[in-house]
Amino acid sequence: MQKYNPVTPEILAELKSIVGDKFAFADPEKSEAYSRDETPDTKYSHLPEAVVLPKTTEEVARIVKLANRERISVIPRGAGTGLACGAVPVTGGIVLSLERFDRIIDVNTDAMYMVVQAGVRTEEVQKAAKAAGLFYAGDPCSGDSCFIGGNLATNAGGNRAVKYGTTRHQVYDFEMVTPLGDIVHLGSRLTKNTTGYCLEQLVMGSEGTLGIITQATLKLKALPQHVIDLLAVFPDVEKAIAIVGHMLRAGMSPTCVEFMDNATVQSVERFLHEGLPQSDVGNYIIIQMEADSEEDLENKTVALDELCTENGALSVLVADSQKIWKARKAFTEATRVESAVQSFEDVVVPVDRIPEAAEASNRIAAKCGLALRMVSHAGDGNIHLTLFRSDLSEAEWDSRLGAFENELYEVVYRMGGRLSGEHGIGYKRKDLMQRFTDPVELDMMRRIKKALDPGLILNPGKIFDVDD
Ligand SMILES: Cc1cc2nc3c(=O)[nH]c(=O)nc-3n(C[C@H](O)[C@H](O)[C@H](O)COP(=O)(O)OP(=O)(O)OC[C@H]3O[C@@H](n4cnc5c(N)ncnc54)[C@H](O)[C@@H]3O)c2cc1C
Numbered sequence: 496m497q498k499y500n501p502v503t504p505e506i507l508a509e510l511k512s513i514v515g516d517k518f519a520f521a522d523p524e525k526s527e528a529y530s531r532d533e534t535p536d537t538k539y540s541h542l543p544e545a546v547v548l549p550k551t552t553e554e555v556a557r558i559v560k561l562a563n564r565e566r567i568s569v570i571p572r573g574a575g576t577g578l579a580c581g582a583v584p585v586t587g588g589i590v591l592s593l594e595r596f597d598r599i600i601d602v603n604t605d606a607m608y609m610v611v612q613a614g615v616r617t618e619e620v621q622k623a624a625k626a627a628g629l630f631y632a633g634d635p636c637s638g639d640s641c642f643i644g645g646n647l648a649t650n651a652g653g654n655r656a657v658k659y660g661t662t663r664h665q666v667y668d669f670e671m672v673t674p675l676g677d678i679v680h681l682g683s684r685l686t687k688n689t690t691g692y693c694l695e696q697l698v699m700g701s702e703g704t705l706g707i708i709t710q711a712t713l714k715l716k717a718l719p720q721h722v723i724d725l726l727a728v729f730p731d732v733e734k735a736i737a738i739v740g741h742m743l744r745a746g747m748s749p750t751c752v753e754f755m756d757n758a759t760v761q762s763v764e765r766f767l768h769e770g771l772p773q774s775d776v777g778n779y780i781i782i783q784m785e786a787d788s789e790e791d792l793e794n795k796t797v798a799l800d801e802l803c804t805e806n807g808a809l810s811v812l813v814a815d816s817q818k819i820w821k822a823r824k825a826f827t828e829a830t831r832v833e834s835a836v837q838s839f840e841d842v843v844v845p846v847d848r849i850p851e852a853a854e855a856s857n858r859i860a861a862k863c864g865l866a867l868r869m870v871s872h873a874g875d876g877n878i879h880l881t882l883f884r885s886d887l888s889e890a891e892w893d894s895r896l897g898a899f900e901n902e903l904y905e906v907v908y909r910m911g912g913r914l915s916g917e918h919g920i921g922y923k924r925k926d927l928m929q930r931f932t933d934p935v936e937l938d939m940m941r942r943i944k945k946a947l948d949p950g951l952i953l954n955p956g957k958i959f960d961v962d963d
Contacts, residue, residue: 497951497963499568499586502544506565510547510589513557518548518595529590532577533637533827534923535837536884543570543584550595552670552678552709558591559707560676562952570954571703573614573645576637578839579921581649581702585956593644596709602627607715608667608684613644613708617651620713629715632659635917636824644708650700652917654751654783654823657874661917663699665714671698671706674948684712697943702919703954705947719785721792722750726814727803728777732756732857732869733850734807735778739873740847741806742782747799751783752874753823759830759868763822766829771822772812780808780873781819823870826881830868834883838896842907843916846876855906856880863899877916904931920958929959 502510502521510519520526523542531540544567549555562569568588575582584590596612599619603609604627611620617638624631635641635653645651646662647669659665668682682695698705729735739752755763757778764771771777782799786792800811831837844852853869856878860867866883882899884892904914908931914920920928929937941961945951951961 496586496956496960499588500566502567502589506567507545509561510545510558513554514547514549519545521545529572529592530583532575532580532582534578534580535831535835539580539583539923541583541585543590544587546590546592548592548595552672555591555672555707555709556676556678558589559672559674562589563676563950566950566952568952568955571648571707573642573648574616574640576641577645577649577921578918579915580923581919581921581957583922585922591707593642596644599623604629609713609715610710611643611713612710614642617641617643617646624715625718628718630718631665631713632716633662633665643711647699647708647711648701648703649917649919652872652875652877654753654872656872657752658748658750663696666695666699667712667714668695669708669711671708673706674953702921702957704944704957721786721789723784723792723796724814724816724819725782725796725799726772726812726819727780727782727808728773728810729780729808730776732778732853735780736853736871736873737850738780738803738806739849741802743846745802749782749874750785751781753781754871754873755779755823755826756869759826759870762833762868763825763829766832767822767825769818773809777809781814781823826870830881834885836884838882839918840880840882841915841918842878842880842912844876844907844910844912848910848912849873849876849878852878852907852910852912856903859899859902863895865895865899875916900927922957925957925959
């Protein structure tokens with residue numbers, strides 16, 4: 496890793512002069528909250544040397560210019576809900592938090608777009624769209640806490656990606672500060688555009704390594720009028736997950752297809768103290784459908800009921816929407832009670848290979864002696880695996896987890912899959928990224944990083960290593 500210069504008292508004073516006394520600090524007690532994200536393993540935490548909370552894009556640009564001049568690393572941070580240590584300051588340096596970029600600037604109902612600052616919570620975006628009679632389709636499970644800027648930076652997925660795509664499909668354009676400290680608008684409010692390189696799509700998903708996003712124009716859609724959530728309960732994992740292929744081949748276009756394995760269902764039930772249907776044996780598939788009319792919704796529900804029953808469902812129920820989504824979204828907290836130290840894997844495979852990937856995950860975890868909980872954005876081939884350290888020693892945990900990851904990702908890459916469907920690579924998956932990525936592809940990524948950030952000051956040590 497590169498050597499960076501320390502944040503001296505003089506530099507801290509200069510940061511304070513940019514953002515105001517209150518909004519730049521270095522004391523460890525206040526900085527501690529910026530030393531980690533939601534990765535459930537404290538070994539990844541790292542204290543920043545300073546934290547800055549700018550309010551304007553111009554302030555962000557001045558901080559980045561200062562960092563280039565002094566060769567100090569800058570780590571952009573949203574709400575810190577990431578699961579890959581992308582916002583963890585592994586080089587020390589300056590954590591630049593977007594939390595004061597918290598304004599919804601414009602909701603345009605005629606042209607159906609919304610302009611928001613990067614630090615607005617995703618749930619606030621959804622609510623503002625709904626209040627205007629419209630719909631924002633992005634829906635990560637962390638929506639009540641993550642920021643929209645973090646969603647762009649990680650290309651967050653979520654529950655409705657099956658129908659509406661990931662965050663990159665919800666964005667017209669955004670404003671950002673480049674790694675050199677220039678302010679630029681990327682993208683445009685156009686339906687089509689072949690005017691040079693598509694830089695906005697390159698930056699989205701680059702996890703804060705190619706720019707600091709300060710504001711975005713989001714696409715809004717008509718609010719779906721008729722929506723239903725169904726719960727199909729299956730006796731085994733593979734049959735449950737295989738329903739995705741059956742639905743797609745039958746021409747159904749669900750909004751969400753989410754999976755929870757039985758151990759996770761039971762874990763959530765204990766955590767919420769709420770009974771869940773057939774939790775003694777059931778693996779859950781939650782399907783959300785939208786329709787143009789009550790009649791259309793009824794027809795779709797009947798067809799789906801028949802399809803699930805023909806393909807092995809024990810029962811198909813009209814779900815209590817609030818209750819079932821609360822259960823689905825509680826899995827992280829619920830499983831954390833079972834083991835404080837965990838590893839999250841965010842496997843993604845082609846949708847038709849998802850039953851095989853689920854089978855391989857369970858088989859390899861059992862072989863490595865690791866307890867596993869599985870949930871999945873099954874409709875888009877994305878499986879979340881939570882592996883428990885439980886009472887294993889650190890050495891034993893590292894060894895078993897390493898063996899599990901090696902074997903699993905060999906299988907996943909042979910299927911045409913990748914390391915991460917939505918959480919990103921960050922710091923946590925960097926070694927695996929360097930091992931499993933085509934060297935030519937990796938070299939292209941490194942060249943892009945070096946071309947845009949020659950001083951390597953923006954979020955270094957993330958996604959891959961780069962030589963000076
Ligand atoms: C309970 C739970 C459920 C989750 N569910 C989902 C889910 O369904 N789908 C999903 O995709 N993810 C999910 N996540 C992961 C996480 O919430 C997302 O990755 C989210 O997009 C991160 O947003 P954030 O604001 O918290 O970003 P942070 O965690 O603060 O940062 C994430 C990365 O983005 C960079 N970054 C943040 N803001 C900016 C910015 N303005 N400009 C440039 N770079 C920036 C950081 O440097 C870092 O690399 C979940 C996490 C939890 C804890």
